[in-house]
Amino acid sequence: MARLPAIFFGHGNPMNALATNAYTQAWSALGAAIPRPRAILAVSAHWYLPGVHVTASRTPRTIHDFGGFPHELYEVRYPAPGDPDLATRVQELLAPVDVARDERWGFDHGTWSVLVHVYPNADVPIVQLALDETKPPSFHYDLGKRLAPLRDEGVLIVGSGNLVHNLHALAWGSHPSQMFDWAERFERQARDFLIARDHEPLIEYEDLGRDALLAVPTPDHYLPLLYVIATQQDGDAVTFPVEGGDAGSISMLSVRIG
Helix, strand or coil: CCCCCEEEEECCCHHHHCCCCHHHHHHHHHHHHCCCCCEEEEEEEEEEECCEEEECCCCCCECCCCCCCCHHHHCCCCCCCCCHHHHHHHHHHHCCCCEEEECCCCECHHHHHHHHHHCCCCCCCEEEEEEECCCCHHHHHHHHHHHHHHHHHCEEEEEEECCCECHHHCCCCCCCCCCCHHHHHHHHHHHHHHHCCCCHHHHCHHHHCHHHHHHCCCCCCCHHHHHHHCCCCCCCCEEEEECCEECCCEECCEEEEC
């Protein structure tokens, strides 16, 4: 099987799960354009806790990990199967890092709010990998490099977060898709590094100055990007299949490797 791409999705508002807009239409188009994977490894901003964990259930649950949204959103179910064998393969690739098998977690909205558009039939098995909140960005990038062989094994590696994600700076107004100047500058800087295949500044993003600290006030939504870009191989192109912003301080940028 040909090498699959790795894709970072800017998932934004959970209501995108129910919406038909430029972002969700682009997600659907990606699902139609890339070769069908045998399974998906998802790294979501919303499974962020001490330690490295991987879902191992055959029937993962749909998790509604948010509050204050319309009833219809809580009714969404994404009944994709799990893949315990892929969970074992992840453990093998990440050894000697201790990766705990988790039977209780399922698919949080970082995963299902996007994949409900990419694979609406929920017929591709999915395993989620947790983000270890105690580790620095370099640790996460290293794990991504170790996971890169999965791309040659029919596994689509998906990161879900947002390159710019500052909920304290949200601006609701007449131009919700226009980002603040600092958010635009950081996104443009990150894109330049990605195109140049210069990952070190992205790993050490806290050294990039005020714009970076405003764009990434907490690491959770940023770290999934590092897993995706760490899988880049010689000859892999970098493209941005989804662009735009939301509420001034959320980037909806998607990054495709390969």
